[in-house]
Structure formats: structure tokens, C-alpha cells
Amino acid sequence: MPRQRMAPGEWGKITVKKVGPGRYAASTYVRDEDGRRRQAERTGSSEEDARRSLLRHLKNRTTPVHGAAITERTSLSELFEVWIASKDRLKQQSRDDYRRVWNKYGESQLGALRVRELSTSRAERYLATIPVSRAQILRVVLTGMFSTVVRYDILTVNPIREVTRRRSKAAPARALTPDEFAVVRSTVQAYRDRPGVSGPRPGRLLLEFIDVMASTGCRPNEVLGLRWCDVDLLGDPPTMTLTGTTLDHGRVVGKAVHRQDERKGGAPDHTVILPKLAVEALAGLFGDATDPEGPVFANRDGGWMSLANLRRSLRAALPDELGWVTPYSFRRTVATVVRDDLGPAEAQAQLSHSKLSTTEQHYFQRQTQGPDVRSALDRYAGGK
Known part of the structure; x- marks a missing residue:
């Protein structure tokens, strides 16, 4: 009767021989997953040590791939x-x-x-x-x-898939009240116009940036990526269209602040209608515009402005009780104001989110007061 052929992954009899002083080699033939029969060998300080080493290798063995970029020995x-x-x-x-x-x-x-x-x-x-x-x-x-x-068939499962996803505890979304927003504007203006400052003034365009942010809810770097050709102040209604975003110092190795000609995640262009406050802020900047392809918020050299610098100026301008306010606070404020007045779907559309859950989870200030449901509960308690 002919000897039965080994199935892929099986191996034959293990033999052990002494190969030197205190050194033994265990070997066998294994039929790999590609159907080829190959010899496998491992050494040890004793016969049993060599045999166990070979068995461990055989249990984890993968078929050698000729010319593979990754093997079992890849670091x-x-x-x-x-x-x-x-x-x-x-x-x-x-x-x-x-x-x-x-x-x-x-x-x-x-x-x-x-x-x-x-x-x-x-x-x-x-x-x-x-x-x-x-x-x-x-x-x-x-x-x-x-x-x-x-x-590459070196492992059958990805060992990182089951590693715990660590998450930082996110602070709940907080929107500015009208009174807080008024304080932010007045303190920023006072910081910019304070007397006794010689040379370039910190926060030169911070007030206009805040007014546009608080009027549109757009992402800070997309506002800073605006060009004058993206703004239509004479339209009915006036609009601005987000078509790109700025990348700050160090985001790309060796590059200073620059504009990327696409939005976050490759999202399509997004047009928003401008309220009065944003129109006034942009109209005030338009007098310095010379290039329709140039930045709306230009630095002193006419280039793209750094969000990091604006954040620094905002922190310096605000009193301690408003130290929690960041450029993204205005995006959350717009989301919350629009939701409260027009509903969640309108807020999602304003912020240009593809999913309402994103807007709800990260941008709406949580409502902590229930509706007036007394009539319904009174009827229930009365048996009706």
C-alpha cells in the first residue's frame, strides 16, 4: 500500500542528532501551504531542547515567499x-x-x-x-x-486589532452666551488697540477673524484659507465659499504656513451665506486686497496667516474667566445657536458635516432643561 502523502501544513518524523559539543539539531520535512516539501531544522543544547524548538517553529511556520519584502525575520x-x-x-x-x-x-x-x-x-x-x-x-x-x-500570510490575525482603544476624556461642548461673546469682542479690540505698543500690533486681524468665525461656524483653518475670489460681498445674499485649508508651520516637514487646495478629508466646496457682522468684517479688510487669489486674512508679508499665532493672541487678550474660549468655540457656538433656533439638521448643514451624529457629539452644547410636559403627565396621573 503506497504511503499517504502529507497534507499542506503537516510534517513527518522528527530526527535529532548531535552536531557538536553540547549542541543538537532536530530536523524533519514539512509540506508547506504551497504544496512543496521542505526541510525544517532547529538546534538546542539537548535533544529535548532541539525537539521543542523545532515543534514551536513548525506550529508558527509560514510558507517562504521568494523575494518577499516582509518575512518572519523582518524587524x-x-x-x-x-x-x-x-x-x-x-x-x-x-x-x-x-x-x-x-x-x-x-x-x-x-x-x-x-x-x-x-x-x-x-x-x-x-x-x-x-x-x-x-x-x-x-x-x-x-x-x-x-x-x-x-x-503576506506571515500572521493569520492582526495582533493590534484587539488592543484597547484609549480615548481622552473630551470636555463637553460649550457655546458662548451673547454677553460672553460681547466681552470677547471688546477685550480683543482693547488688546489690539491698547496704547503704548510700538511696532507691529499682536492680534492685528484677530477681531475680524472672530467675527467671521462667529458668523459662519466654519473651521478656523478653512477661514484662514479664504481667498478674495472665494468671497462675494456684492451678491444677494453675500456669500463665501470654502475651497481649501491652511496647514500651519511644521505640519509638513520643511514647509512654512501654506494653503492646501482641498478641504478637510477631501470634502467638496462649501458655500455659506454671510450675516451682517461677517460682511462688515470682510468689507473692512477688502480695502487692503490687491490679489484676487491672495489671502483674505494675510500676514504682514501678504502670505497665509498662522492659526497658532492667532490662538496665542486670543489667549493673551482674554480674561481668565474666558480662558476656555478657543477658535473652535465659535464653531460650537454657531452650531448651538442654529440648532436652538432652526433645528439640528440646519446646524449640520451650516457646519458641512456629512453625518448629524458628528455635529451632535462634538458641537452642540447639551440641553439641560427639559420641555414643558406638564399637560401630558397630568393627564396620565389622572387616568386619562
Whole structure:
């Protein structure tokens, strides 16, 4: 009777022989997943040690792929370079962010490990030791890296998928009251116009920026990415159209503040109707405009303005009791005001969110007073 052929993944009899002083080699033939029969061998300090080493190898063995960029012996440092090089459709600022986080929190801490050596538990323990915001990004990086490993059939599951998603505790959305908004405007104006300041004034365009933000609810960097060709003050109604966004210093390695000719996430252009406050603010800036393709909010050299600089001026201008106010506070304020007056759907459309849940979760100030339902409850209590 002919001997039965091994199925893919099976191996034959293990033989052990002495190969040197205190050194033994265990070997067998294994039929890999590609159907080919190959010899596998491992050594140890005793016969049993060599046999156990070979059995561990056989249980985790993957079929060798000729010319593969990733193998069982690939280090995580090498794997990162293979993975990041494959992300050719990723925006440069995202690639730079991933590399910064990997270089600071991954390269020296994990880079020497081979692909089989980073288990779920080890990744879980390590990610728990670094700041939440960095752990979130590093988890994305590691998940992508090990997805590549799975595609090469070196692992059957991605060990990072089950690592806990750490989340920072987000402060609830808070909108400015009309009185608070009035204080913000008056203190910012006083900060800009304060006497005794020589040279360029900090916060030169901060008041106009706040007025446009509080009138539209647009993202700060998309407001700073406005060009005069995107603004129509003479239309009926007057409008502005968001077609791009600015990227601040350092977002792309080696680049200063610059404009990206697309919105966040590749979203389509978004047109908003301008209320009176925004029209007045933009009309006041129009007198300095010389280039229709130039920035509406231009720095002193006529280039794109840094949001980081505006944030710094806003912090310096506001009193301590309004220290919680940031440029995004005006976006949340617009969302809340529009919801309270016109409903959630109108607020979502104003902010240009594709999902109402995004607007509700991050931009609406929570309503903490219930409606007047006395008539319904009185009828129920009366048995009606």
C-alpha cells in the first residue's frame, strides 16, 4: 500500500542528532501551504531542547515567499518603512505625523522586535504607558503595519486589532452666551488697540477673524484659507465659499504656513451665506486686497496667516474667566445657536458635516432643561 502523502501544513518524523559539543539539531520535512516539501531544522543544547524548538517553529511556520519584502525575520523598524512607503495616497502631513510619532514612541522602544514578537498583550502594556493622543496615533500605525504582515500570510490575525482603544476624556461642548461673546469682542479690540505698543500690533486681524468665525461656524483653518475670489460681498445674499485649508508651520516637514487646495478629508466646496457682522468684517479688510487669489486674512508679508499665532493672541487678550474660549468655540457656538433656533439638521448643514451624529457629539452644547410636559403627565396621573 503506497504511503499517504502529507497534507499542506503537516510534517513527518522528527530526527535529532548531535552536531557538536553540547549542541543538537532536530530536523524533519514539512509540506508547506504551497504544496512543496521542505526541510525544517532547529538546534538546542539537548535533544529535548532541539525537539521543542523545532515543534514551536513548525506550529508558527509560514510558507517562504521568494523575494518577499516582509518575512518572519523582518524587524518592526523595517516593517514601518515598508508600510509607510506603500501609503502613496496618504497626504504628506499625515505621513509626517505618523513618522514623527513612530520615531519618538516606536523606533527605539519596539523597532528591534521581529514581526512575530509583538503580541497583543505586549502592545497593550506599552501603549498604556504613553500619552493618550500619541497612543491613538501609534495604534493606527501599528494596525496598518500588521495588516501588511497579515496580507503576506506571515500572521493569520492582526495582533493590534484587539488592543484597547484609549480615548481622552473630551470636555463637553460649550457655546458662548451673547454677553460672553460681547466681552470677547471688546477685550480683543482693547488688546489690539491698547496704547503704548510700538511696532507691529499682536492680534492685528484677530477681531475680524472672530467675527467671521462667529458668523459662519466654519473651521478656523478653512477661514484662514479664504481667498478674495472665494468671497462675494456684492451678491444677494453675500456669500463665501470654502475651497481649501491652511496647514500651519511644521505640519509638513520643511514647509512654512501654506494653503492646501482641498478641504478637510477631501470634502467638496462649501458655500455659506454671510450675516451682517461677517460682511462688515470682510468689507473692512477688502480695502487692503490687491490679489484676487491672495489671502483674505494675510500676514504682514501678504502670505497665509498662522492659526497658532492667532490662538496665542486670543489667549493673551482674554480674561481668565474666558480662558476656555478657543477658535473652535465659535464653531460650537454657531452650531448651538442654529440648532436652538432652526433645528439640528440646519446646524449640520451650516457646519458641512456629512453625518448629524458628528455635529451632535462634538458641537452642540447639551440641553439641560427639559420641555414643558406638564399637560401630558397630568393627564396620565389622572387616568386619562
